[in-house]
Amino acid sequence: xxxxxxxxxxxxxxxxxxxxxxxxxxxxxxxxxxxxxxxxxxxxxxxxxxxxxxxxxxxxxxxxxxxxxxxxxxxxxxxxxxxxxxxxxxxxxxxxxxxxxxxxxxxxxxxxxxxxxxxxxxxxxxxxxxxxxxxxxxxxxxxxxxxxxxxxxxxxxxxxxxxxxxxxxxxxxxxxxxxxxxxxxxxxxxxxxxxxxxxxxxxxxxxxxxxxxxxxxxxxxxxxxxxxxxxxxxxxxxxxxxxxxxxxxxxxxxxxxxxxxxxxxxxxxxxxxxxxxxxxxxxxxxxxxxxxxxxxxxxxxxxxxxxxxxxxxxxxxxxxxxxxxxxxxxxxxxxxxxxxxxxxxxxxxxxxxxxxxxxxxxxxxxxxxxxxxxxxxxxxxxxxxxxxxxxxxxxxxxxxxxxxxxxxxxxxxxxxxxxxxxxxxxxxxxxxxxxxxxxxxxxxxxxxxxxxxxxxxxxxxxxxxxxxxxxxxxxxxxxxxxxxxxxxxxxxxxxxxxxxxxxxxxxxxxxxxxxxxxxxxxxxx
Amino acid sequence: xxxxxxxxxxxxxxxxxxxxxxxxxxxxxxxxxxxxxxxxxxxxxxxxxxxxxxxxxxxxxxxxxxxxxxxxxxxxxxxxxxxxxxxxxxxxxxxxxxxxxxxxxxxxxxxxxxxxxxxxxxxxxxxxxxxxxxxxxxxxxxxxxxxxxxxxxxxxxxxxxxxxxxxxxxxxxxxxxxxxxxxxxxxxxxxxxxxxxxxxxxxxxxxxxxxxxxxxxxxxxxxxxxxxxxxxxxxxxxxxxxxxxxxxxxxxxxxxxxxxxxxxxxxxxxxxxxxxxxxxxxxxxxxxxxxxxxxxxxxxxxxxxxxxxxxxxxxxxxxxxxxxxxxxxxxxxxxxxxxxxxxxxxxxxxxxxxxxxxxxxxxxxxxxxxxxxxxxxxxxxxxxxxxxxxxxxxxxxxxxxxxxxxxxxxxxxxxxxxxxxxxxxxx
Numbered sequence: 001x002x003x004x005x006x007x008x009x010x011x012x013x014x015x016x017x018x019x020x021x022x023x024x025x026x027x028x029x030x031x032x033x034x035x036x037x038x039x040x041x042x043x044x045x046x047x048x049x050x051x052x053x054x055x056x057x058x059x060x061x062x063x064x065x066x067x068x069x070x071x072x073x074x075x076x077x078x079x080x081x082x083x084x085x086x087x088x089x090x091x092x093x094x095x096x097x098x099x100x101x102x103x104x105x106x107x108x109x110x111x112x113x114x115x116x117x118x119x120x121x122x123x124x125x126x127x128x129x130x131x132x133x134x135x136x137x138x139x140x141x142x143x144x145x146x147x148x149x150x151x152x153x154x155x156x157x158x159x160x161x162x163x164x165x166x167x168x169x170x171x172x173x174x175x176x177x178x179x180x181x182x183x184x185x186x187x188x189x190x191x192x193x194x195x196x197x198x199x200x201x202x203x204x205x206x207x208x209x210x211x212x213x214x215x216x217x218x219x220x221x222x223x224x225x226x227x228x229x230x231x232x233x234x235x236x237x238x239x240x241x242x243x244x245x246x247x248x249x250x251x252x253x254x255x256x257x258x259x260x261x262x263x264x265x266x267x268x269x270x271x272x273x274x275x276x277x278x279x280x281x282x283x284x285x286x287x288x289x290x291x292x293x294x295x296x297x298x299x300x301x302x303x304x305x306x307x308x309x310x311x312x313x314x315x316x317x318x319x320x321x322x323x324x325x326x327x328x329x330x331x332x333x334x335x336x337x338x339x340x341x342x343x344x345x346x347x348x349x350x351x352x353x354x355x356x357x358x359x360x361x362x363x364x365x366x367x368x369x370x371x372x373x374x375x376x377x378x379x380x381x382x383x384x385x386x387x388x389x390x391x392x393x394x395x396x397x398x399x400x401x402x403x404x405x406x407x408x409x410x411x412x413x414x415x416x417x418x419x420x421x422x423x424x425x426x427x428x429x430x431x432x433x434x435x436x437x438x439x440x441x442x443x444x445x446x447x448x449x450x451x452x453x454x455x456x457x458x459x460x461x462x463x464x465x466x467x468x469x470x471x472x473x474x475x476x477x478x479x480x481x482x483x484x485x486x487x488x489x490x491x492x493x494x495x496x497x498x499x500x501x502x503x504x505x506x507x508x509x510x511x512x513x514x515x516x517x518x519x520x521x522x523x524x525x
Numbered sequence: 526x527x528x529x530x531x532x533x534x535x536x537x538x539x540x541x542x543x544x545x546x547x548x549x550x551x552x553x554x555x556x557x558x559x560x561x562x563x564x565x566x567x568x569x570x571x572x573x574x575x576x577x578x579x580x581x582x583x584x585x586x587x588x589x590x591x592x593x594x595x596x597x598x599x600x601x602x603x604x605x606x607x608x609x610x611x612x613x614x615x616x617x618x619x620x621x622x623x624x625x626x627x628x629x630x631x632x633x634x635x636x637x638x639x640x641x642x643x644x645x646x647x648x649x650x651x652x653x654x655x656x657x658x659x660x661x662x663x664x665x666x667x668x669x670x671x672x673x674x675x676x677x678x679x680x681x682x683x684x685x686x687x688x689x690x691x692x693x694x695x696x697x698x699x700x701x702x703x704x705x706x707x708x709x710x711x712x713x714x715x716x717x718x719x720x721x722x723x724x725x726x727x728x729x730x731x732x733x734x735x736x737x738x739x740x741x742x743x744x745x746x747x748x749x750x751x752x753x754x755x756x757x758x759x760x761x762x763x764x765x766x767x768x769x770x771x772x773x774x775x776x777x778x779x780x781x782x783x784x785x786x787x788x789x790x791x792x793x794x795x796x797x798x799x800x801x802x803x804x805x806x807x808x809x810x811x812x813x814x815x816x817x818x819x820x821x822x823x824x825x826x827x828x829x830x831x832x833x834x835x836x837x838x839x840x841x842x843x844x845x846x847x848x849x850x851x852x853x854x855x856x857x858x859x860x861x862x863x864x865x866x867x868x869x870x871x872x873x874x875x876x877x878x879x880x881x882x883x884x885x886x887x888x889x890x891x892x893x894x895x896x897x898x899x900x901x902x903x904x905x906x907x908x909x910x911x912x913x914x915x916x917x918x919x920x921x922x923x924x925x926x927x928x929x930x931x932x933x934x935x936x937x938x939x940x941x942x943x944x945x946x947x948x949x950x951x952x
Contacts, residue, residue: 030755189819189869197867201819204671204872214674344757392732394712401813402601404673415714416764417726423735423764431738482750489746511739515746518735518761520754 031479036520037344038476042066044343047525048302049073049334050130052356053475057130070334073131074168074327081127088122089115092156096182096236096247099152105242106151113153117397120159121386124355125363135167135326137351138301140398141405143178143210145187147398154247155398158183171294171324172285175210179281182235182247188403191234193227194255203227205403207284213296216289218264225263229276232256251277291319295329297408302333304345305409311338344524347410350393352525353422354386357429357517360473361452362436385432389425393418423518430456430513449506453513460499462491465509473513474521482521486512591701592850592925595795595808595840596692597788597879598680598715599857601672601817604870605877606860606908607826609656609890610637616897620864624822636890641830644838648881653841653848655887657917657948659895661859661875661910663941668859668903668910670872672817675858680717682915682937689720691915692807694936695922696721703804704770710794711787711811718809722759725767727794730776734768744768776801783839784832788812792840799847806926812836816857820869837881852882852925854918860908863897874907878917884925884952891948916946924951 046053061069103110166174188202203226232255236248251274261268295315299307430453437455438445459465613635629637648654667684682691707724718724737743748765751758776797783789791810814829860876895909903909919942922928
């Protein structure tokens with residue numbers, strides 16, 4: 001009903017405003033993504049290696065220069081953010097048997113998963129080691145497991161010991177850690193892969209999704225050989241041992257196929273036992289197909305949906321030369337000419353769009369309370385605005401069921417449904433109350449309004465509102481036609497430089513901030 | 526929406542691409558080993574229908590009101606051997622000692638329905654629902670057991686050399702006026718629509734407003750600013766346009782309840798669009814009913830199948846007489862292994878397809894059953910595809926959507942959808 005009245009109040013000028021918009025619409029610019037992203041390379045870097053630029057991160061990269069900033073990020077850790085995360089979500093540090101026991105072997109309702117999801121969002125939002133968090137997200141997609149497949153949420157252990165520990169380390173270590181993790185062995189059914197009852201699920205996806213890639217130089221026969229090699233590799237899952245050591249990876253020789261195998265052109269004599277596994281993994285890791293596939297995926301994440309082939313080749317060569325050093329590959333990508341030329345070539349996925357909006361709006365822990373409508377529970381917590389919106393937009397943390405991980409291209413994400421739930425999130429965010437604004441500037445809070453949107457703009461006139469919103473949210477100017485449309489929206493038929501009443505201005509500023517964060521100028525990266 | 530002219534331009538461009546760039550598929554189509562000359566009464570006793578022309582059905586669709594094709598994709602490879610159970614095949618029980626369906630609902634004395642699909646039995650009995658058994662890629666070089674690759678080529682409708690997805694190629698050649706003509710009733714626009722810029726994804730009509738206090742004025746500003754951005758803003762502009770249209774005439778609420786699954790939700794949206802007069806031509810829906818059953822298949826099917834069948838049945842009942850103008854078809858990227866592993870099934874080759882609608886020649890199992898004996902199995906382990914899925918889709922497009930045979934060849938290059946390969950699945 002409130003909205004209804006708003007419409008009626010707006011009706012008086014909407015005819016005039018509508019014709020103005022129509023005029024602007026006719027002068028379509030038909031811009032290229034690179035033009036929308038602009039020529040600020042510092043900004044471009046931050047859009048790619050963080051969950052969204054903030055005034056502080058932009059100042060830091062301007063101060064250090066891009067190359068030094070990249071080095072800083074490659075070595076960064078944020079102890080404060082980690083301490084805070086662990087304090088807020090203590091269950092993320094539980095280990096195998098503790099997870100097993102505290103979840104009643106998975107038979108009682110547990111909040112472990114929700115704490116892990118919350119911690120992920122919390123770190124993405126607040127950690128200053130942003131590139132590390134971006135890489136954690138990347139590898140969690142690459143080695144995707146679905147958080148709810150195993151009712152005993154070993155994802156907690158996997159995220160901590162496999163992914164986070166190796167996110168900026170070495171791919172070989174990372175791969176081998178993933179193979180010897182209860183989470184992966186359960187997710188891809190290898191714990192039920194037994195001699196005589198061979199289950200091909202893990203062998204196929206290990207080759208196709210984790211290492212060589214489809215067409216990367218293996219055959220169906222190689223896949224079948226690998227499924228035999230992996231047979232018998234499982235983890236402690238049954239009482240009584242599970243109470244002490246649930247999730248401990250173990251090789252059961254009696255369930256291992258003891259026959260001779262041929263894998264990637266190499267003969268494995270009969271009776272090779274557990275040693276066959278590392279031998280096979282080493283063959284996979286030394287294969288040029290693996291270097292090429294990992295290089296392709298990194299370039300897709302950081303450069304463009306269709307990665308430049310020459311860059312992929314150089315990154316693959318770096319993989320081979322360094323034995324899979326992740327930092328070396330990232331250093332090469334982020335300092336490359338191809339990277340510099342790619343501004344605007346990627347679309348933010350919902351996680352980057354929503355967390356990026358929170359970061360742009362300067363939302364901190366205090367504000368998160370206001371936006372959840374759940375007093376005392378931070379916004380990143382499940383049931384909060386961010387978490388629910390990500391679920392609706394199809395990007396719940398660790399929520400992708402199939403093993404290929406969330407898609408990493410605009411082909412998938414540029415659709416009306418994803419955009420819709422992003423917009424609903426933005427409305428909830430910018431129209432909600434900003435406690436951070438209240439605390440930082442109580443006078444303006446009282447005189448200008450109390451929403452996140454007014455906190456971002458802090459304006460008294462329409463022109464100030466548009467200028468401040470563009471500067472604070474986009475960090476880059478809008479084309480004249482677009483800012484004229486925005487100004488017309490806020491000023492309507494009034495003088496754009498005349499002061500407006502709080503009520504009028506606040507309502508329109510809410511719409512303005514929402515529209516800017518829903519525009520290509522915010523969503524391209 | 527694309528302008529009419531843009532559509533025509535794209536149509537022309539893609540037509541050229543489709544005809545000019547398929548060197549890999551220039552060989553004559555492999556005619557399925559169905560022995561078209563022999564009668565349908567095979568030794569297995571399966572109803573085997575061969576093409577009966579189909580020209581009459583194509584003609585009758587031309588003047589009728591616009592038809593809607595609903596395509597359900599069963600993501601991650603449904604084990605059709607345990608859905609449409611070949612209990613009359615002596616090898617079936619032997620291959621699946623632990624997971625076989627022991628008490629199927631008999632369909633024709635050879636095939637039976639998994640009891641979890643009991644909701645579909647009445648539709649089969651009254652002739653509005655049927656199956657095509659042993660479907661997949663007839664050309665061997667296109668068979669693949671990777672979920673992701675197999676989904677991508679199934680949605681492309683070609684192993685190589687065709688422009689975009691097969692539904693995109695349909696839409697680029699279709700004349701329609703509605704903004705909602707190409708509707709993805711799911712979370713994202715699937716690859717089958719890739720290459721057609723007008724496809725809209727809707728998971729829930731009830732959510733389809735941004736909800737800002739600035740209401741329509743904010744929508745208009747979004748539309749203007751996104752329009753200024755050109756192509757990068759197209760999806761955002763399209764969403765704003767959709768919000769305007771739905772606010773003017775919101776679609777009706779469903780008349781039945783749907784299972785709370787991706788398929789149930791998608792078919793609910795599909796029925797709302799049809800009943801609300803949004804005039805969709807093609808609707809894609811994603812079935813994510815836990816199909817990737819490498820382990821624990823029996824209990825997982827027991828949970829999933831009633832939801833799968835219940836969603837299809839709800840859609841049928843919700844539409845009522847409007848179902849006369851709708852045809853639904855299901856597909857999946859491949860079938861699963863004939864032999865079970867430890868309580869589940871790994872990736873295989875042929876699957877089956879389900880057809881529903883008033884124009885479908887239901888109440889029977891179409892196609893040719895290749896058998897499950899070790900010599901009949903593809904590479905000794907998988908059900909052999911005897912009907913190319915594109916012949917089923919092609920027959921539907923021609924018979925129900927009014928697509929000419931020339932256009933069929935552009936949509937499915939290589940002759941696989943040509944009338945000679947049709948199975949006579951329509952009334």
